[in-house]
Amino acid sequence: MIKITDLSKKFNSHLSLDNVNIEFNINDSVALMGANGAGKTTLIRSILGYYHPSSGGVLVNGLDPITERTEVLKHISFVPQLPPPIKLSVSELIFYVCKSSGVDEKRIYHYANEMKFDIKSNLSKSFFKLSGGMKQKLLIAISLAKESEIVIYDEPTANLDPKAREDFHTLIQESKKEKLALFVTHRIEEVQEIVNRQVYMDLGKIVSDEKV
Amino acid sequence: MRNLFLIAYLDLKESIRANWFIVYSLVFGGLIALFFIAGITESQVMGFSGLSRLLLMYIQVTIVILPIFILITTVRSISGDRDSHILEYMLSFPISLKQYYWGKVFGRFITVFLPVFMAMVFAILYGMFKGAEVPLNLFFLYTGLLFAMSSAFLGIAFFISSIVKSSEMALGISFFIWIFLLAFIDIALISLMMQQRINAELIIGIAMINPMEIFRVAAISLFDPELTVMGPVAFYILDMMSQKVFVFISIVYPLLLGILFAFLGFKIFAKKDLV
Numbered sequence: 001m002i003k004i005t006d007l008s009k010k011f012n013s014h015l016s017l018d019n020v021n022i023e024f025n026i027n028d029s030v031a032l033m034g035a036n037g038a039g040k041t042t043l044i045r046s047i048l049g050y051y052h053p054s055s056g057g058v059l060v061n062g063l064d065p066i067t068e069r070t071e072v073l074k075h076i077s078f079v080p081q082l083p084p085p086i087k088l089s090v091s092e093l094i095f096y097v098c099k100s101s102g103v104d105e106k107r108i109y110h111y112a113n114e115m116k117f118d119i120k121s122n123l124s125k126s127f128f129k130l131s132g133g134m135k136q137k138l139l140i141a142i143s144l145a146k147e148s149e150i151v152i153y154d155e156p157t158a159n160l161d162p163k164a165r166e167d168f169h170t171l172i173q174e175s176k177k178e179k180l181a182l183f184v185t186h187r188i189e190e191v192q193e194i195v196n197r198q199v200y201m202d203l204g205k206i207v208s209d210e211k212v
Numbered sequence: 213m214r215n216l217f218l219i220a221y222l223d224l225k226e227s228i229r230a231n232w233f234i235v236y237s238l239v240f241g242g243l244i245a246l247f248f249i250a251g252i253t254e255s256q257v258m259g260f261s262g263l264s265r266l267l268l269m270y271i272q273v274t275i276v277i278l279p280i281f282i283l284i285t286t287v288r289s290i291s292g293d294r295d296s297h298i299l300e301y302m303l304s305f306p307i308s309l310k311q312y313y314w315g316k317v318f319g320r321f322i323t324v325f326l327p328v329f330m331a332m333v334f335a336i337l338y339g340m341f342k343g344a345e346v347p348l349n350l351f352f353l354y355t356g357l358l359f360a361m362s363s364a365f366l367g368i369a370f371f372i373s374s375i376v377k378s379s380e381m382a383l384g385i386s387f388f389i390w391i392f393l394l395a396f397i398d399i400a401l402i403s404l405m406m407q408q409r410i411n412a413e414l415i416i417g418i419a420m421i422n423p424m425e426i427f428r429v430a431a432i433s434l435f436d437p438e439l440t441v442m443g444p445v446a447f448y449i450l451d452m453m454s455q456k457v458f459v460f461i462s463i464v465y466p467l468l469l470g471i472l473f474a475f476l477g478f479k480i481f482a483k484k485d486l487v
Contacts, residue, residue, distance in 0.1 A: 045300075045487060048303075048304055049486075050300065050303070050485060050486040050487045051485045051486075051487075052484075052485055069306070069308065069309070070306040070308050071306070073304060073305060073306040074306045078301070078304040080300060083301075084296055084297040084300065084301045085296050086298050086301065086302070087226050088225075088226055092222055092226075096218065096222055096302075096305070099214070099215070099218050100215055100218060100305045100307050101305050101306055139301075
């Protein structure tokens with residue numbers, strides 16, 4: 001599904017990814033770990049087609065995420081570590097997601113409800129005015145409603161309380177069949193129950209990759 | 213196309229709610245209201261009277277404040293979204309960069325053009341209601357000029373927004389460009405350059421590539437070219453070519469300039485790392 005070959009990414013003189021070679025396949029549920037600056041986010045952003053590689057490349061379902069970004073992104077759901085301060089209202093954000101990605105609005109409501117987030121009473125509120133936890137719940141609901149083959153979560157539970165984390169894990173376990181899930185995390189215990197592969201990065205390299 | 217309009221529509225909705233848009237609309241609407249309250253339409257100075265005088269005053273003020281308003285409100289459009297990681301999330305959906313960028317340009321154009329245009333429409337309607345003679349030729353000329361000027365500075369703003377990494381830098385560059393172009397309009401230009409004994413052709417040439425000066429000269433081109441308010445460069449330009457040719461240039465040139473800068477901005481946006 002995702003094939004990364006000899007991928008290096010340099011920012012000025014800093015080498016953020018150093019000749020990374022790795023493959024992620026369907027039914028992999030991966031914990032991507034490493035210290036700050038290990039290159040996890042750079043790797044994720046390269047998969048999403050945000051960075052132009054300094055050398056090497058990324059293929060998602062055989063497609064280049066930069067030149068064929070719309071085709072690639074149809075199959076990816078992404079939740080960032082910190083919800084961005086989007087100034088759209090909740091209803092506008094849902095409208096954007098539904099129109100751009102063909103997501104069924106009812107599914108967003110369904111997953112938001114599962115995450116104990118009441119969309120209806122917050123529809124007219126600006127997204128950035130919601131609490132951190134509410135924002136994260138909505139983004140998770142959107143990612144699940146998109147029903148993508150590839151889901152990428154960057155510290156998805158950072159803003160969630162223990163109950164919401166539990167809800168998130170339950171939903172992921174229910175929906176992870178026939179999917180590739182990538183979880184960027186610092187704490188393995190957060191995702192231990194839902195991953196079957198652990199990848200460690202350090203100084204831009206993959207230092208260990210093991211099935212669990 | 214559908215996604216382009218989606219981006220434009222959402223950008224428009226977001227902008228209309230923003231504080232800057234309220235201030236922006238109040239400034240231009242307030243200017244017109246102020247002119248009416250001050251009785252400008254009833255007075256006559258140097259051959260200008262009624263709505264013509266009001267529109268001329270409006271356009272003279274607009275020359276100075278419209279570019280900086282457009283620059284500072286637009287320049288953060290992409291760089292601000294990049295800074296705050298909004299771009300990272302919004303572009304994780306299957307929207308092409310072309311749709312995203314041009315959708316933003318389109319939406320922002322409506323946002324910046326509509327208040328200045330509507331303020332002028334309001335002036336015309338109120339003038340008609342008060343029984344003043346409506347200078348339609350002036351109204352259409354100014355509509356064309358405002359359209360072209362908005363395009364030019366919007367294009368420049370998107371270009372800056374694409375090349376810089378932070379919105380603070382984008383703001384700094386915007387102010388510099390505005391001050392620079394403002395310094396090179398007519399009086400300042402000619403006095404500075406005459407001091408340096410620079411030849412007339414070069415002075416006129418510099419004036420002609422400055423969209424603010426083109427706008428200024430075109431705005432007064434319908435009036436008697438003998439008027440001293442024009443300034444020497446404006447007088448020289450209008451003496452050199454016919455008024456119709458100059459008006460055509462004054463609308464087409466800034467329009468093309470804006471499209472060129474917006475296009476270059478897109479090329480850079482698509483070639484650079486997105487976040």
